Amino acid sequence: MTTTEASKPRLVQKLRGLTGEVVKFGIVGLSGVVVNFAVFWVCINGLGLASLRSNIAATVIAIATNYLGYRYWLYRERDAASRKREITLFLIFSGIGMLIETGVLACTVYLLGLDSHYEQMGAKVVGLALGTVFRFVSYRTWVFKALPEAEPEPLVEPQVGAPRTGGQDLAAHAELLLAAERVSYAKAE
Incomplete structure (x- = not known):
């Protein structure tokens, strides 16, 4: 019983830390979403680009702005010993997230035939949500590694x-x- 009682505060502390991390991840991610949707809207409406090209351009710009928020605000205490490794992994996992998002958009437009700008935005929301879950898990697990706790x-x-x-x-x-x-x-x- 003592072991359970002693482990409870530790679990509560971990959940509080994870909650704070999720909130900060959401704030950085929300700023990236605003950038992503703004660039996407400008590309499909202002520049007349195809939806997939617009999505890729918007996501690449959002990835760049998100990296700055994650590295210098959310995960600033995490191990930054190897920036080359960190940036490489960040780009790989962000690219996979972009493929998830673009795949949902492509299925919506080309398989389901839903190609109005509002239907594309809806597909983008769904794809972005799926990509965000993937990014959160991969960034915190492999990209921005936690410093080992002191023994x-x-x-x-x-x-x-x-x-x-x-x-x-x-x-x-x-x-x-x-x-x-x-x-x-x-x-x-």
Whole structure:
């Protein structure tokens, strides 16, 4: 039972961290969506480009703006030791996301025959949603890798008569606090 109680705060902390990450990912992604849809609309209406070409141009521009948001805001604490590797993976996974989005648009236009500008925008929304889920999982898992957590130092019992170091004092203080917490939890139950 103690193991379960001790693991709950850790799980709650992870979920809070993931929630914050999802919100920030959504903010960066939303700015990319605005760029994506604006460029797409200009390309199909203003420039008269075909829908797939417009989608690719819009997505490439949005990918560039999103990278800046992800690297310098959302994942700024993540390992950036190898930018070449990071950018390569980012472009590969963004390209796969673009293929997902463009594939949905192509199926809508060429297989279903829904080719009005509003139907294309609807297909773009569906494709973008599917591509976003893929991008979120791939970016956080492979592109912007988390820094490894520091291993806690093992507690060493001081020998009788040996001088105590600052780390040992801190560890002893932490153990006393934990023991006091356990007593207060036991009284509350």
